[in-house]
Amino acid sequence: MTLAPPAMAATREALGPTLVRLREEGLDIVVVDADLGVSTTARVFAAAFPERFFTVGIAEQNMIGVAAGFAAAGKIAVASTFAVFAPGRCFDQIRIAVAHPHLNVKIIGSHGGLTVGEDGISAQAIEDLALISSLPGFTVIVPADVIEAAQAIETALREPGPYYIRCSRAKTPVIYDATYRFQLGKAHLLRPGKDVTVIALGVMVKPALAAAAKLREEGIDCRLLNMATLRLLDEEAIIAAARETGAIVTAEEHLVHCGLGSMVSQVVTANQPVPMGFVGMKDRYAESGAPDQLLEKYGLTADDIAREVRTVLKRKKD
């Protein structure tokens, strides 16, 4: 039964219910948590399947090791906490216990980015994608809304190997409906266009849509790609965008020097060099504030994307 999705929902809300549904379908899931199950919604799974939910308290390094042990014993192990803590606090454990042996551990990094809001810098992960993407063998997905998040989590649990899925704390606009089908490793074409391409992911997809609409009024035809799978990137879509539109702007709720922008740059310069622009956190930490205020102050709005597009277009050689 599919209900009409709400207008606003947090991607983290997809975790608990999706895990419950998949367990009901027979997947051999266990969840390991570090005292944030209420916030990540992993506790929804705990309520349905208490014998498959294990909290280790505030001990993220142990959490990863326990998840790895479960995976080595044949389970699909989900390890969930805030993105600042995994990969932040247990990077070596993820590297040695999960990535290197290619185990079935699915890490949910919830509360990613600035939209954590008032908790401030220690809770705002703006480098988690850089850390987790550095590990060979990891698949990294940043869903744009709760619909995509549910499908991304399902993909992660059904496919073999290490996965990282970033979720958000704040409610964000629902972009997709029940007909949407997330495709691993394939950027979703949200809007065709020929003048420039905006490649966005996660929280930045909705502002990118608004920016494209604004630019249309100015006569700029913007292609928009939702690059939900960050690792491995859809290189084909990136190269085609470079070739067919001649300019690219990336948009991410993350540091621009070590995330989506830098990884897309590598693909572009190696294959089809074109002018590029970058929207995201510019080499600094944010602060406490309401999510929308933070996105505004630190340059992660639709206006910032539109501005960056106009700047890049000046450098484009026709």
Next chain:
Amino acid sequence: MLAAAGSGHPGGSLSAVEILCALYLCVLRHNPAEPLWPDRDRFILSKGHAVPVLYAVLAECGYFPEEELTTLRKLGSRLQGHAFAYFQPGTEGLRTPIQSPPGIEMCAGSLGQGLSFSIGQALAARLDGRDYRVYCLLGDGELGEGQVWEAALAAAHYSLDNLVAIVDRNRIQNDGFVDDILRTDPLIEKWEAFGWRALDIDGHDLRQVIDALEKARTVKGKPTVIIAHTIKGKGVSFMENTASWHGRAPNREEAERALAELA
């Protein structure tokens, strides 16, 4: 093996010989012909640098050919410098790991991680209704890693009586004596305070090692730790009780002298 490799950790391997022999030759329920037998007891080498003694015992048991031992640490060898296990989805999907080489349960080398991994395996046994036991060997220097104590708390919290930790208390770590670097004594009292049953033995007395492992079977409702008092470099006079033999391989002449003493 280490002389052929030109690098490695003889001290901490020699201190664990009796422990490994007791486990693999007397106590563990295992089958070298079926390394992934689901009901096998698990041995997790948390002090991963001591992998030479594990490789030696595994070869002795027939997990892989003895000739392969001289390939340790060489380019292309299955015998990596620290234990390595690779899991790849088999044709049956997600549940079929491939161990390389056979018999190695966990990627080691970064200290403090094995007990956590052991907990996952022990909890999986309980969830699946299997009665296999999980044994984890740690170094005493390794007890400096906070993750060990995260795991110790959790193992007691979950009343994991199918889990046994063994501490190879050879009193020496990379830079010197444990007492000088970061004192961990009193160990028995610490582990008991964390909710474990703690046993104190001579780690080179095979009978004591076996008895302690058997005793651990009878402990209900809590995990057991065996503090094994050992001598780093045991059996080779010029290696005993010195930190310098923690991470240095013997050259050919030293290897020959050592083998002569051990014979």
